[in-house]
Amino acid sequence: MRALKITKISLLVSVLFISTSFINACSLAPELKTPEVPVAQNYKETAPWMPARPADELSRGPWWKLFADPQLDDLQQKLITNNPDLAAAVAHYKQAQAYSDQLRSGLFPSLTGNANAQRNRQSDNKPLRGSASNSEYSSYTIGVQADYEVDLWQRVSNQVSAGKATAEAAQADLESVRLSLQAQLAENYVILRGLDKQIALLKDTVAANQKSLDLTKARHDGGIAPGLDVARAQTQRDTAQSQVEQALAQRAITEHAIAALVGVSVSSFSIAITTAEIPVPEIPLGVPSDLLQRRPDIAAAQRRVAADNASIGVARAAFFPSLTLSGIIGFQSDTAGNWIAAPNTFWSIGPSLLLNLFDAGKRKAQVKQAEAALDESGARYRSVVLSAFQQVEDNLALLNHYKLAADFQQSAAAAAQKSLDFALSRYRAGAASYLEVATSQALTLQTQRDSLDLNTRQLRASIQLIRALGGGWSGS
Template sequence: MDKRRMCIALAAMALISGCSFAPTYQAPATRIPTTFKEGGAWQLARPADRVPRDAWWTVYRDPVLDRLEVQVAAANPDVAAAMARHDEATAYLSQARSGLFPTIGAEASVERQRQSDNRPLRGADQPAVYGTNTVDVGIGYDLDLWGKIRNEVSAGRSAMQASEADLESVRLSLQANLASAYFNLRGLDEQQQLLNDTIDTYQHALKLTLSRHAGGIASDLDVSRAQTQLDTARASADDIAARRALYEHAIASLTGAPASDFALAPEIETAYLPSIPTGVPAALLQRRPDIAAAERRVAEANAQIGVAKAAFFPDISLGLDGGYQSDTLSPWLMAPNEIWSVGPSLVLTLFDGGRREAITQQARAKLAENGAKYKATVLLAFQQVEDNLAQLHHLGDEATQQNEALVAAQRTLTLSMSRYRDGVVSYLDVVTAQTTELTTQIDALNLNTRRLLASVGLIEALGGGWSADGATGSPAVQAVSAQAVHPKVLASAD
């Protein structure tokens, strides 16, 4: 009869051990559009999300940028800090998993004790001073009938996955910041070269004006205007140099180098602007590490509800303890000195002033908070994609008009200078044409830089290197183990 009761009790415990009070998890529902509104006909392809990816910045075909981007992941302290946070989350998960296994402990003590002469119920033949020598080994195991430990493990796993996504998010952000700073710097290099050429042109114009003034053809006003144009161009060149230094310093910090020891030589080469396929909006949930991190934190909060609710039920554990105890050191480890105990223990809190209920309410509120943050992250992701798509789309149209304006401005300057040499117009017409032509050229260069920055912003908004790895499950969960964008996926068709 006792054996039957024991079997029934063990079977009941086995069934109850599968119990969990965490709500059934579902990622927060979000509205996903079927297409990107700002996507234009210029998109050439759709990415294959199951293709392994890496080094998205190589689509710009710039060896210097490639070299700098590699240094971000290797030397940037923000990446190192994110890696350390990931290691912390991994260690926490290991701590939570340890609760699934028995705890084994050993104890040994050699003591000399004296008991009070007036100790209650002390026997008349009991000595006042005696020795207690003990060696003991114990095993304890929490049955986890209510899923507390399993939910702690689930929460720890979700937190670790969120930290993985945070690490990728930091990397992606820093890589995009580096690319943006680099393209701004190269844009300033182009403007510096333009201003250097312009200064040479203005110096020739000033010499011409001085020659005409010496011959009595040009007035002092013409000379003054030519000198003003030249000095203004020189001042602009100094301003470009100052702005370039700031971007150079930013690149140094991003690559983990002191700004004092870092330098990038000027380079005048038009950057390659890739065509970036965006795919369908639903794939955005598979690409962006910040979305993956937000979703994993929702799962973590969901599991913490199970941990909080399990506290309302008794904590049952099994214990086995055995060893030897004697009042003498020899003989000590003998059969008559054996001690042991075995059996379950139950701990239940009967009253705590509402503490457990408050912890449960806090866990539910955390789930609601993380769910709202997840939705906000998804909305921001779609906004950022649409913003950069709109930039690329409309800046492309603007570039066409800007090129036509530049051609017209250059023709106007040529005609104005020719008519000035012929004495038909004053130097004011030349100055006006020079200013317009220079401003138009600078605007064209700035426009090219803005298009590059918008392309970097779009790649970052799409999640850079994040894609599904072919595993089953929800898109957001797949994103946690995703890899980086392969250059062949993003490169434009030739």
Template sequence: MTNLPVSGMRKCEAALTGALRGALRGALSLRDAPTRIAPRAVLAGWLAASLAACSTLPAYTKPAVAVPAHFAGAPATPQPTNGWSLAEPGDAAPRGPWWTVFNDPELNRLEARVDVSNQTVKKAIAQLEQARSMVAYQRSGFFPTVTAGTAAQRFRTSQNVKHTSKAGLTLPDYSVGLNASWEPDLFGRVRDSVVGARDEAQASQADLDGVRLSVSADLAADYFDLRALDIQKKLLDDTVTAYAAALKIAQQKFQMGVVDASVLAQAQTQLESTRTQDTDIDVQRAQLQHAIATLIGEPASTFTIAPDTTAVPVPTIPPGLPSQLLERRPDIAAAERRVGEANAQIGEARAAYYPSLTLSASAGLESTFFAPWLTAPSLFWSLGAQLAGTLIDGGRRDAALQGAHAQYDGVVADYRQTVLVAFQQVEDQLSALSTLASEAQSQQLAASAAQRSLQLTTNQFNAGAVSYLDVVTAQTIALTNERTVDQIDARRIDASVQLLRALGGGWDRAVLTSSGNSE
């Protein structure tokens, strides 16, 4: 009991004194006026219920974390585009799904199937329902437990038992009755367990939203990777067509004796090498298509996505302030709610130091013979109150309280680590977007220069100034640079998706406090 605050001990002691007085008054009233059992019992119950304000729950405050003033990789004055904006703390206004920032109807259609068919999301939904059921389970501790039963039996008492009128007799016994028991929540054990269950339910809600965010981000990343492969596939298809035409020209020149067999071999090698790269794209695309099918809950063998070579523009995404990230990430909210749950478990451990008061009542009919069973003389009833507490338990309660404090410290560390990782993920993607934007500009210049070099080298070869090997080299450089341009564009889109995931996808913590399981 030394672990409890002094003010909390005094409140609980006052509540205990009041409970004892109420129980004694009820007992005296029942002794003096047995004909008014029900009103007195109800009154005693209400008096005991009024004591439930006593609680050993420690005052809860959200753990402090170090929050930077701004993101290091954020633009100086970010502006939202495409109608997508981030949530402000406490802003519960509905916003569109985060993926609509890309303005892709096919992606929107696929994302709409995640909630309906994805099995990982369905499992998270089931876990949320389980957590919510535990709130109702713990809340039932506020109410009495009432049981009813009936019995019919025959019994014989040994004839050798002395000093009993039933010795040697075989008697029937018929009974029916109700039993009620109630343990008033004097020291907040039940209420603390309800608070803990509510916090866990809210954490499960945030877990569900985190799973939805993760699955939808994986889907978007796979979809845009597939689109990037379609663009590279078109580039390689066009290149194969051009190389095939070049091979035909080389064959004609060879037949005319203008070039030797080495030129023909070089053109053939260039064509087949590019054709191999083109075919390999099909393998990667098929795997991404299968992954998308799994994410939307459809068998891979029945799912297809038509190729689309339309370029995907990179959206501008405002990162907001680091302090807002604490309200926008479902995993941060889940970690913080589990800190609240651990705090409630400390209250439960403290409540174990105090005694429990149990009020019980029973009433029914009992008779040796069936005929007078339902008559007034067969009535029996009892009322009672029991106050019991543990005096010696070998340090079990102390160990439980120490364990609860240790668990609290652990989940606080988890919360702070989750916040740190969230900041890191945002900074990683902001840095990637900034660097890739510069890479895209320089690589586009390199690709343009490679195309000019290829054109000049081809002209020189046609004029007989250079060998065909120089053309092959220029073709390889040009193709490599074109593919690099497409790959950088794909990485920029992927970084945008990951930034949206790191920012919480427009999620808002208000969805937890507005749910039916909120305080």
């Protein structure tokens, strides 16, 4: 009997599949077209480029190693392991992937097993009740039911396509979050190291100003210098000390931000001060155009266009009838003994057709909604691509001009230092007032701080360019 049951179930499933092979399915989704974006032939600042297409599966690699800092490498690894925002993005992608798998199941027949054992009582006044039928009876049933929707208009296929594209967009969103967090961490780190250099410079300035204060006090005690010189010297020293404390406060805030990014307690996290140089990566003369194609946000936007395009096919299919093939086979008896036997077999197989005849314009409105969603996702795609091109150009311009500015700023700092040396010599010789020294000290400190700030801005622009290119300059 068990062999007979298995044979009938297999026959039932085979009939469902064979029936669909004689039906020509057609898709009601429009042809997928990537929205056009106006592009230039070359970067305005340097390298050639071309329209973006999703290639975000290419390896981005540990791009932060360009900055040759082992501690930054270690922090990036901690971010990948511990950052809660990244963990949330991973969970969101898993949800989208699971939903896509749910939709994909609609391409296959569903098999449902059921079994029940019941004791029933009929109403004495049940219509058409036979006079010989018992008021109370037992029912024992076991069976398997198969259902399969024939995808005449590719409603199910378009649902699957939309779900797959949405899942791929969620995966690209995950990569976008990962890249954004990595860039944010790298940027905070170079800001921190820039503040370390500022603090070291300010502390040296405090020490130098203290020596100047001691000099003015000695000259004042000897009756050579007025008290005004002492007051000015003390003002210079105290101002520099105040700037040290302000820089330390900014450093603490930046360190706290890094702790949050790597997912550790702010209270137990610290980074030792160091003035080691972080090199500004050299930009290749020709940035490969395919790197811009790897931006995950562009890939996500294009895949959402694909998802909304497929959703139009789903909405249009609602105007046409849906065909479902169903079948059931099992055993049923009114006694528990010798329940599963050939005389107790029952089965049923056949198609069912469902067509919505009137819905007061609901389906038409759903099609319009789907078409409007496609227009929206297309506009967002164009916006993302144009923004990506702008970000690349912005950071190329910053790097180009910051490089020239840094050269001039270093020259200015050197000249200011010479001016200070001359002013101190003249003051010691009694040929100048301390106002000349104080002015030179303030100018020298400002030019040196501006030089350090430009170096930090160059590093930050490099990081933002890497982010704008989708992560790194190596495309293989």
